[in-house]
Amino acid sequence: MYEFNYQKVESVSAAVAALKNADDGKFLAGGQTMLPTMKHRLASPSDVIDLSGIAELKGIKASADTVTIGAMTTHAEVAASPEVQKAIPALAGLAGNIGDPAVRNRGTLGGSIANNDPAADYPAAVIALGATVKTDRREIAGDDFFTGMFETALEEDEIIVSVSFPVPRAAAYMKFENPASRYAIVGVFVAETSDGIRIGVTGATPCAHRGLRLEAALAGKLDSAALDSVELPVDKMNSDIHASAEYRAHLVKVMAKRAVDACN
Amino acid sequence: MKATGIGASVRRKEDRRFLLGKGRYTDDIDVAGLTHAVFLRSPHAHAVIKSINSSAARAAPGVIAVFTGDDLAADGIGPLICGVTVTSDDGEPHRAPAHPALAQGKVNYVGDHVAVVIAETVEQARDAAELIEVDYDVLPAVTSTASAADAGQQQIHEVAPNNVCFNWPFGDKAAVEEVFASAHKVSRLDLVNNRMVTNPMEPRAALGEFNSGTDEITLHLTTQNPHVHRLVLSAFNQLAPEHKLRVVGPDVGGGFGAKIFVYAEELVVGWACRKVNRPVKWTADRTEAFLADAHGRDHVSTAEMAMDENGKFLALRVHTKANLGAYLSTFGTMVPSYLYAFLLAGQYATPLIYSEVKAVFTNTAPVDASRGAGRPEATYLLERLVDVCAQDMKLDPAEIRRRNFIPVDAFPYQTPVVQCYDSGDYNAALDLALELADYAGFSARAEEAKARGKRRGIGISSYVEACGIAPSAAVGQLGGGVGLWESAQVRFNPTGNVQVFTGTHSHGQGHETTFAQLVCDQLGVPIENIEVIHGDTARTQFGMGTYGSRSLAVGGVAIARACDKLIAKGKKIAAHALEADEGDIEFADGSFSVAGTDKAMSIAEVAFNAYVPHSYPEGVEPGFDENAFFDPINFSFPAGTHICEVEVDPDTGVVEIVKYSAVDDFGRLINPMIVEGQVHGGIAHGVGQAMLEVCRYEDDGQLLTASFMDYAMPRADNLPSFDVGYAPTHPPDNPLGVKGCGEAGAIGAPPAVINAIVNALNVKHLDMPATPENVWRAAQAAQA
């Protein structure tokens, strides 16, 4: 790790101000991605602005049709939340299977989606559920939030405050884990929403995406057999030592079918 | 059986300190004036170093010194050595390129040692290391085991033409060819034994302290063999004379072979602490462990079996290419030769065996012993081939094994490949394993799984291995530079408690408990009054350390021999005190008594008399403290049958191990709980190799699997609850009747798992690791 200035702030506005004043500042949430990167000397922010003291970024609120989760809420808190378990059990299950207990007790929703790792789980849920990302200055639709590999619609100094997830009629997440890291080689989130059936796919491509081909094949019905004939573009898939593009394309279909079945 | 004696599952004495966080590992040790070493490592797999400019690094804050290979050479330190000679087919010894601890003009793998920075803090040393300018002339890299020796390949070392270290044929080639020519059937298999990173939990570390008053260096190391480290560092690396060098292996968090070897960092830290006259510490981070620990396995082989019409094995022929990495590690040459080819008979009475091993250099980390060392490679090859033979002969895999087993009345059994097996009852182990696995019920379970869209498979592996390493004369004949006896000292204190000094080293094996049980059983001393001491050349007599499942089979016998001497001496002392004839004294349960009388005294009283010899037998030395050295007359040969049952999801290729049954012959068990733990850990290791682990280099020599995010280790949820059983036989050559158990699981498991998966998919073969994608592809191909 290189040396850096550490600042702990108590409000969103103070955090934004601190970042603006820094040479090359970074917000720190759970640190589960950022600290390993810094330890490996792959990142060297001049200032680390710790968000953990900001009360307004924490907590879970549920109404009849929406669950709103503060950006600094940990994966463990989401997994254990009775409100989330009741309204969107698939989301609680997703959070409860991220990483290991240490990661879940530190890592946060805001950190996960701001980081937008191509193999992260939350992006699939944000897309499939048609969630809205609320920041210190605007609201961003889930469909528009993830823009590329490790890239989002956020501006440099923009802070995620919370994410609102509309409560679906049914939803399921199927993750095919990387045997080493246990991140998603492929993860498919299927949700039956007021907007119809929506599918979010993570792990398969450089950035989580909406499974439009899969959605089209389902044509509004939760019938997994309808997915058998879908052709997914192998050339768009990631390929690495853990899974080839061809295998990933195949897994997207298998996981999608299993998620559809689990919705029923 | 005593509650804490031989055969009792005594809870591990050492666990209290480990569970309370009171273990003391090398990196935990803090000393006044400590400095920190960071190694600058090569980012290239193969390059000439044109120049190194470290002036900016030397001037950086907190930096005490920067050293390169020239500094080591100027002091006459190094190079690192390989301790076992293998004679190549041209009659010359294996090719041994120079292995400097810090590079001299050239680097040969990513992670190779270029320079070391010593600074006040680790971070300062890291900062400074980044300031060292190295001008490299990058050369093409060689990484493939299969093609490293091919014509036209980039040459790595001048002394090793075609990148060949040795080509080592063993056996009667012509006789084997003749049998193959006329055999009823020949089964053949090409297979790869995947390269592994051993990954003990505690990374390697070294702490060097120099006392300018006594001229003595003390080195705390993550070592499995402190005396071997001291000997090699002293006699071959010129670090310091043996009596001025103390090596301590304090608590060590796992070794699995990777901490046997003498590494560059250890030598450099030992030398640098004198150079800067301050203590120097180095601890590897996990990336360094991946890059620069010795790796394991990495063979590419062809195996062929000639059979008669009944499936009887007539001759075995094996061709293997073994990757030794960029340099020879301490025992690198021995693993794919003597520890491999001499185990190719397995459990079978195959009369003729011919093998040829070509060991090659590549631009990868050195390869050396890793749990099992050579024996897992031999077992995997043989047990996979046997299943192919069964397939070809349309015989049940259990049946073809039975037809070829060495019969129980043939022991001791001289194999055609040097080893003479001590004892074994291979049918007994197979029978029990088949029963534990409910082999008979398998087809019903397979049908039931099929109805759920899954495919079940069952796989057998009948292994034999050589432990209790090793008779010194045999080691010498084979070109080994050491004797592999073991030592012990058993010391009574005047108050009657006992200190046991062993030349072995415990880094997870539970010696502090098992050895205490031995002494408790033999001398009748309560186990809480016995302390086992190991791992410090200043405290224990010379000993060879722990590897090759030798600690109990060799070191345990040395302890028993020292106890014998104490009993013999005690009889003299007791006879004097009890006013009886020495010949009338009996010893049992910690008490010396006069036969046929109620006159007796405890061993603690005898010890007291020995230290306070006011009334004492004439001619007997005072003191109650004996040592013994034991050199075994043979290896020991644990064996067993492991049966794995898997369920494959053909849609994803995911394999679940639904049942795993292991039946082993380890001879007599001293602590069954510890033995079972070793079996469990070994199987986990073997399952890891079979299904998860593979060390992969890019063609340019970059290590692709350099962290746990990319290198998959087995975890609890990859494993079922194991069914463990024993089919012990008595090894006549071992005075304690023990065989060794530390490696068996890692040896038996890989073929059991792969045989099961191959059976489920109904294919001929699948290389390890059987990752979901590999299994899915095999399933697709089998269907097509």
Ligand SMILES: Cc1cc2nc3c(=O)[nH]c(=O)nc-3n(C[C@H](O)[C@H](O)[C@H](O)COP(=O)(O)OP(=O)(O)OC[C@H]3O[C@@H](n4cnc5c(N)ncnc54)[C@H](O)[C@@H]3O)c2cc1C
């Ligand atoms: C061993 C391990 C296993 C893991 N396994 C998984 C897994 O299976 N699935 C999975 O999805 N993830 C996994 N993760 C990642 C984990 O979920 C992280 O918690 C997450 O990616 C980052 O969240 P964080 O709170 O730790 O963020 P940090 O690491 O603190 O920050 C990450 C990035 O987000 C920015 N950031 C943080 N909060 C905000 C905010 N409110 N507004 C704007 N920017 C912000 C930071 O500036 C930084 O750039 C794993 C991590 C580890 C170490």
